[in-house]
Amino acid sequence: MQLRELGWNSFFEEQWLSKERTGMTPARIVEEQRQAFRVISDAGEHSAEITGHLRHSAADRSALPAVGDWVSVHIPSGEPKALIHEVLPRRSRLSRKVAGDRLDEQIIVANVDTVMVVTSLNGDLNPRRIERYMAAVWDSGAQPVLLLSKSDLCSDPLSQASRIARIAPGAGVHVVCALTGEGLAELSPYFVTGSTVVLVGSSGVGKSTLINRLLQSDVQITRSVRQGDDRGRHATTYRRLFPLPGGGVLIDTPGIRELQLWEGDGLDDTFSEIQQLALRCKFTDCRHQTEPGCAILRAIEENELDAERLENYYKLQRELTHLEIRRDPAAQSERKKLWRKRAMAYRRQNKGL
DSSP: OOGGGGTOOHHHHHHHHTSOOTTOEEEEEEEEETTEEEEEETTEEEEEEEOHHHHHHOSSGGGSOOTTOEEEEEOOTTOSEEEEEEEOOOSOEEEEEOSSSOOOEEEEEESOSEEEEEEESSTTOOHHHHHHHHHHHHHHTSEEEEEEEOGGGOSOHHHHHHHHHTTSTTSEEEEOBTTTTBTGGGGGGGOOTTOEEEEEOOTTSSHHHHHHHHHTSOOSOOOOOOTTTOOOOOOOOSEEEEEOTTSSEEEEOOOOSOOBOSOSTHHHHHTHHHHHHHTTSSSTTOOSSSOTTOHHHHHHHTTSSOHHHHHHHHHHHHHHHHHHHHHOHHHHHHHHHHHHHHHHHHHHHTTTO
């Protein structure tokens, strides 16, 4: 394949020409399995590994290659593996905080134009989870699209789509069924030569079946959901980029069990109507709790805003605030000082009781 068909464009060309790279060739990461990579370049597809210099010079985990990255590689003559020397600057990146207590960013995919969040129209449909995904996608710099899959399992998919569209402002919403092909023709504008699309979502929502249908080939293993709760089981275990028959490339990802946000800018796009309502409050410092003239509380009373959506907005804000404090030692120190002052004041107040 030519590099342009894989997504190479003027942005990456400019980065490549910005400095001398003798003996190197541009390539795209198409597969990652436990820091073992496969790349595609003008010379074809090769397995690849990171050089020791790149590994040790990386400031953190996010500076290492991810599927979708464009990299500078050296392909030694007669050697089975290419050597990855550098990761080119990214146009977009979909990331999350790694699971657990570690403060690291994990790049899920890089340099994608469209992120298709797949959720099934069965018992596992979760509006709050969709809002979390939308916030992460808006942060990525890519365009979010919501795919409501398994429409054959829903008695009124169009009504559900209309309801879900209200919590995904600015995102395209499509009802699809990989088994019957319903709605797949509407996705063709996203798959054009040079474009990169990624499918993300929980296990069991039908990503692998969609991949097989779009690629017109059974390249991905599929599994049924668990009986009783409609929750999925992992079919895809690693990220992989596939060229599409009609143009563009598609990335499949393993089901995501936990999506902790890494940045917070996407909240404004995800909850844009709450931002607009807040501007109409009587007081500029309104906390939207009991204040008179609160436009947000009035919207809830008049059923213009879902109270659970507002609570999820606050929940994500608290999560990001906590993360920011942990990432910022100075802010964390100030918070500890504040709590110490409050504890001392409490002890003084209750001394002798």
